[in-house]
Amino acid sequence: MAPPFSAAEYEDRQARMRHAVAYRGLDAIVIGDPSNINWLTGYDAWSFYTPQVLVLGPEIGPVWICRLMDAGAAKFTTYLTADQVVPFPEELVQRPDTHPAVFVADWLGKAGLANKRIGYESDVYYFSPAMLDNLRNGLPNAQWSDANLLVNWQRLIKSPAELEIMQQAAIITGHVMQTAYDGIAPGIRQCDLMADVAAAQIRGTPEFGGDMPAIHPLVLAGEAASTAHPLRTDAPFEPNQTVAFELGACRKRYNCGLARTVHLG
Amino acid sequence: MAPPFSAAEYEDRQARMRHAVAYRGLDAIVIGDPSNINWLTGYDAWSFYTPQVLVLGPEIGPVWICRLMDAGAAKFTTYLTADQVVPFPEELVQRPDTHPAVFVADWLGKAGLANKRIGYESDVYYFSPAMLDNLRNGLPNAQWSDANLLVNWQRLIKSPAELEIMQQAAIITGHVMQTAYDGIAPGIRQCDLMADVAAAQIRGTPEFGGDMPAIHPLVLAGEAASTAHPLRTDAPFEPNQTVAFELGACRKRYNCGLARTVHLG
Incomplete structure (x- = not known):
């Protein structure tokens, strides 16, 4: 180390x-x-x-x-x-x-x-x-x-070495959001999808692993979409649900956040 | 909710x-x-x-x-x-x-x-x-x-309803430690094993999901075993390494911790 x-x-x-x-x-x-x-x-x-x-x-x-x-x-x-x-x-x-x-x-x-x-x-x-x-x-x-x-x-002003690590966090963030996008479907429990998301955050890439981000993955679905920063539940996603993700990834304490919204057909 | x-x-x-x-x-x-x-x-x-x-x-x-x-x-x-x-x-x-x-x-x-x-x-x-x-x-x-x-x-004194949830946390904790025990091997990166552990924490069981525990999964391997509460790395586990896990699981904010040590043959 x-x-x-x-x-x-x-x-x-x-x-x-x-x-x-x-x-x-x-x-x-x-x-x-x-x-x-x-x-x-x-x-x-x-x-x-x-x-x-x-x-x-x-x-x-x-x-x-x-x-x-x-x-x-x-x-x-x-x-x-x-x-x-x-x-x-x-x-x-x-x-x-x-x-x-x-x-x-x-x-x-x-x-x-x-x-x-x-x-x-x-x-x-x-x-x-x-x-x-x-x-x-x-x-x-x-x-x-x-x-x-x-x-x-x-x-506030980042060094070249910091920017390189922030770019690594951004690469992991891409994998994390793709994991959420690929895995969500009606009937899937929120906790099962978020288990895959958390794993993607920590697994990182073959070249570098990820850390635990500063914020837990947020899923805004159903009535939880009526507020900010709700915690996920065990409930399954539902047909025709609009779901907002606030995800991200972290590398060596440098966080990269990403928010996307999907609609389940 | x-x-x-x-x-x-x-x-x-x-x-x-x-x-x-x-x-x-x-x-x-x-x-x-x-x-x-x-x-x-x-x-x-x-x-x-x-x-x-x-x-x-x-x-x-x-x-x-x-x-x-x-x-x-x-x-x-x-x-x-x-x-x-x-x-x-x-x-x-x-x-x-x-x-x-x-x-x-x-x-x-x-x-x-x-x-x-x-x-x-x-x-x-x-x-x-x-x-x-x-x-x-x-x-x-x-x-x-x-x-x-x-x-x-x-x-300090728990109600019957609290004890029931704590027992659920303990059940998830068992799955989490088993995941670590089954997955560890020389050559496996710490981050890959901990990705599976974090996923097990959140996935829970078919009956109930888990929450993010109060402490991030701790792995004491190599020189990290010389101190308390080190954070995991991207390094692979090594042959003949003795590895201590401080893991746990959480259900509805109730945490259950478990520590075990394995030796890689």
Whole structure:
């Protein structure tokens, strides 16, 4: 296993981010969005179920702080060195009387940020109010400042290497939609068609596999077509039904979406 | 489409929750965890990408506040009446100068909670620091209080109807693990095997389909076996490899996990 991009590409992203943090007048940013962490380091594992953050600034980091159990994945999905991975002890996991953010605040203080200007992502998933409250309480003399979307803006312009992977996602997306188009018929259960669709998403092509997309395949049929984003059912498709698909595919965290509508004769 | 449980079952859950909120000394709780909202009302749609909350108290709610585009799904996935679904306007979605929580705070104030004791879930996904900050700013005279896990504790003891669905999830899980066991062999790509596994998860049985599980299928093979929760790759399985599976299945949001290890001869 290895990160999907070169070390130079991640270093370039981190350099752009350091510049953005300095430009915003901050000494560091605490990044909680797993996709932003992945973009900056390559880190990839099913680890977001406990708090995890990446700390980065003009003169600090990147340092990855996560649960001890999940620190191992940094070894072969990132180029981070051992001292850039700071695991918090298992004893802090899901305890009512403490929080991993207590450890993170302590680390930030020891790293010289106790009186500094620290940005955080205020409106991302997996960075909870408890995380922020514990950081603030642990470093009461720091100046906490909303830096939401600061990483996302750096992600906006894609590199040639990113465009190549996005094109691979688009190729898989074509196979996925074709699978749905070829398989749909009156009497076929929605779950059976979507099983084939999900398989096509992950199987990819002989050259490259797919990942799980950011959105589950959506099927708008019958009364479900009266709203947005309904989840599929076990019901069979019906004759003369108009069915809208919102599908897509994903390659190395890069998603490609595609929507098409079919009418069953 | 219909909620997976009877109206009486949801009413019982809401009654238990009202009692828990009162016992905690609160006038209402703002629930942000999508799975807790689903447990209390049945609401099911891919709508958590924008803020959404359920408000419930001894003398209020349940009232579901979400994006207008996603309000329609409440009609056929819940028993909520029209006045229990309060959509916020599309203009509030992903704007830098405002937040849906401004609307939620305004609604809570008009509902008589401006000076009341309001609990919130402090450490759940999809209820962000920005959501809480905007609620606090909008209702500065309310007494905000951490009520994390209050819903989860009510969910702990399962009803007979829930146990039946959990047994269905377990049946699908058996098929899923058998699919992995039957399909693995040296030379098979991880993505091809996991495509079959994902399909088995969704296809379910002839009697009932499966949902997407809470965790993506995990394969620990080669160096990935040195850590927890690695994501699968496109690499082929190798002769003499020991491979651990962490799989599972899901039926109507009820997950059943299963871990097994195989050795390739």
